[in-house]
Amino acid sequence: MTILVTGGAGFIGSNFIRDWIDLVNEPVINLDKLTYAGNLDNLRHVEASPRYTFVQGDILDTDRVRSLLAGHEVRAIVHFAAESHVDRSITGPDQFVQTNVVGTAQLLQAALERWQHGQNIRFLHVSTDEVFGSLEPDDPPFVESSPYLPNSPYAASKAASDHLVRAYGQTYGLPVLTTHCSNNYGPHHFPEKLIPLLIHNATSGKDLPLYGDGRQVRDWLYVSDHCRALRLVLADGQPGTTYNIGGNAERQNIEVARTVCAALDRQQPLERGRSYSDQIVLVRDRPGHDRRYAINSTKLRNELGWAPLENFDDGIGKTVQWYLSHPGWVEAITSGTYRDWIARQYS
Template identity: 45%
Template sequence: MTKFLITGGCGFIGSAVVRRLLASAAHEVVTVDKMTYAASEDALGAALGHPRHRLIRADIADAAAMRAVFEAHRPDIVMHLAAESHVDRSIDGPRDFIDTNITGTFVLLEAARAWFATLDEPARRRFRFHHISTDEVFGALEPGDPPFTETTPYDPRSPYAASKAASDHLVRAWQHTYGLPTIVSNTTNNYGPWQFPEKLIPLVLINALEGRPLPVYGDGSNLRDWLFVEDHAEALVTIALTGTPGETYAIGARQPRSNLDVVRAICRLLDDRRPDPAGPRERLITFVADRPGHDFRYEIDPARSEAALGWRAAHDFEAGLARTVDWYLANETWWRAIRARRYAGQRLGTAA
């Protein structure tokens, strides 16, 4: 039985990974999460009471706590997803991004290195440190540019992207310098159930349901490649179990859409499922001044990773978005409680 240590396992992507791992009888999972504003125990679902799952509330930047986790739970594979990830928040207050994404990754790498040094040879061959990153470390693409690949040079443009780029470099340095068997994966925008309401798709969905304005940055032409979270979780588990140390895997869905196209698609789905007596929800779209340093386009070419992993995203964007809208409509209690208790709507005006 393989034991996984998942950091950020109560987050949007991390919880999808935990749920997927526990669907197999071959794995045990230890989830470490600081339980900041975007974390949700509810997202773990049946994992909360599962006999092969343990939840530990701890900060990855706490060196003593991380050493204790490794010594007590003896993981075979670390999947490092804990991160501050909202670009607008990084612009408003970058310090948390430095503390968690850079310092936290350093502390976790050092705890993993100390644990790795105690392992016998068979255990060392099994051990992996899989660091989950973003395509935003590569900068921005212009119209006509080829999509990002595993070899695209780094060119981060926001405090969030810079902090993730720094953490990627640390992970690779710990492999090269200390022999820690690390893997890095970079991915595109994720969407799906359990995503915190400040992100584009749930933000627009909730605003549209409530008749609020749907603010769109600039003219809405910024392009993103959209990956359904369950497809990403499948890719991440495949990388952790079969990936080669020292390699990078670029994970994408080949589903680029402009921000305006995404907003309009959400409006159409909601109009079909829950019509608004005031009229089609596209009337709520409001164009606002662009945010500082707004990258025009992100897109990944996943061909190399698809061939290496035998994986390909199963959901096209239309089917995945419909599933997502249906989930939020069926789970209003969850997101309304978040807004009332921890979020209070203060960022529900954030633009797409």
Template identity: 60%
Template sequence: MNILVTGGCGFIGSNFIRQRLTETGSPLTKLVNLDALTYAGNPANLADLASDPRYVFAHGDIGDTALVSKLLADHAIDAVVNFAAESHVDRSIDSPEPFIQTNVVGTLRLLNAARLHWAKLPTSKKEAFRFLHVSTDEVYGTLAAGDAPWNEECPYEPNSPYAASKASSDHLVRSFQHTYGFPTVTTNCSNNYGPFHFPEKLIPLMILNALEGKPLPVYGDGQQIRDWLYVEDHATAIWLALTKGRVGETYNVGGLNERPNLEIVNRICAILDKRSPRADGKPYITQITYVADRPGHDRRYAIDSTKIRKELGWSPKENFDTGIEKTVDWYLKNRTWAADITSKKYARERLGTKA
């Protein structure tokens, strides 16, 4: 199997690629990683795999139809896994337009290039081809405390420019399957965490700020609830959906780990108190600072993963206690990686300038 992965230098994409290339008995002949290397795309995430003869990196945008078409043809691509997206809610509030450009226009162009490639394939290859679109639970809106978790039949009610752009991309994917018979599968996941997570997101931000003696900013009352999914469990679910999922279907992927944000921060602080105590002996929770809530902040997300469990036999291996300890330990062991990100060193290197 030859697959094209878009956005593979980002958090989830790089973990997916790592899992696929290091898996024993992997069926991959070639894995092409197309990434525009915007602020969250970091080649260092995959530096140790760059010499793998199956791995090909291509620097470019999913909206570049000529480039995408060339990659699909030159590498005889059998499947596309689309991770490429602008994904940070705060950034979408500050500047919505890049989210429309990448998540909507970019996805449309990628879909169309892949559809045209698929249409030219011989029958056996055409029947086996898949386009998997990775999306988010945020397309469903927000839940009250007593509401049932979202399943695949729930209506879309996006509440941020980011969520609206991902909802739009999901609808485009669905439309290509319905209109053209193009073999698509969509996954909608809950909040991911784990190694290589970009430092502006909640869990890595709290770990790194704590270690650097900075405030730990908590929005509002800190009682916004999210369902936390360890990124390697998510990568496994994506692979199952790609290889065993039914064409035209959506699979919700959740970690079965609903936690309020404040509980997450407190848990991180408690682990760091044991793993890397402050020099002054004070607990890390003393660094918690409450800040004004995000505009339109969704109160609760929760995913019902029954469908992917029953149909594809998937279940998360990590519970939150094991996953968060692995995550904190990874950041403690990879301070240089995080320092390079926060100093924007890798961005300067891409531009050919010195640090």
């Protein structure tokens, strides 16, 4: 048997595949279109493994997906492939609808066809807490039954894909599972997202831009903890069920920036006792910016025995250390197109 991972060259997908090859004696096929955030360098560690196969392709290519499912004993699909950056969804929402909504629908249909022909297959859909919208400071964290109130095109496209996944389970009986995770961080994270952007800019002597007043709150989850939760859900989750995965580490963005700077101050000190935190600047807020996210993972803890192992300060320390130890990886992906986009976004 084998599993099919979509979007496995991205941040979370590549971490999932590396952990899978190291920890699970089962083959994995990685289907990835290799857009700007997909990077095969993320998978050098496993590319020589006989249990790993890479296929360059788009989830919108139904013939390619059907061929993979028919040609291999695929027992499960782990669906990461998505456009995922809120800022990019604001400036170009069409691609988010195509990939996140239409792509998920076509992938579900291909899985359903194999399942109806007797292939035992599970569909694990990796979603986000952003589908639930924004919390007030004193609101309790999101639970699996929280109402959907997406505020960005990205969140709306993921909400739509969540509903499609549920519908295929309810209508056709396809064994589907959905997870909602909080903000991930860790190695191999493309530096358009907050933490790797802070590290990259700080070590490049640039401003560390924070939207608005910098007081937006996110719940932070170390990526290896997320991947471990996904393995548990895939193995033992009840079909038709959703599970929240949170790091129990709510932090304001300004606190995150200061924690990153403190780790950099320890690991790569600046001259004359200066701190990287001196580079923090506030910039114009983005439209529809959600104020707070928080995840309640009690269901996952109680049913499957999962809990995050990494605390935030140690996780940030490990993340900073990884980026400082891999300057070539950073340089290779921060190309001209990336620099142009960052300049437009934070000008």
